[in-house]
Amino acid sequence: AVARETARFADGDVPRPERWTGWRVAPESVEFWRDRPFRLHDRLRFDRAGSGWTKTRLWP
Numbered sequence: 001a002v003a004r005e006t007a008r009f010a011d012g013d014v015p016r017p018e019r020w021t022g023w024r025v026a027p028e029s030v031e032f033w034r035d036r037p038f039r040l041h042d043r044l045r046f047d048r049a050g051s052g053w054t055k056t057r058l059w060p
Helices: 002-008
Strands: 029-034 042-049 052-058
Touching: none
Parallel strands: none
Antiparallel strands: 029 042, 042 052
16 A cells, blocks of 8 residues: 555655645754653753754753
């Protein structure tokens, strides 16, 4: 099913109703937070650096 739809829209233009609008979200940074026992949470922040991302571990 995925291969069929990929071939169907191979030119890149996917039709949509004219009333549909949208926004492009391009974050500068994203933080992931994981709960751990005794308030020793695990926090990771990813910052955009050119065409890639850098990862930083944050302290609770």
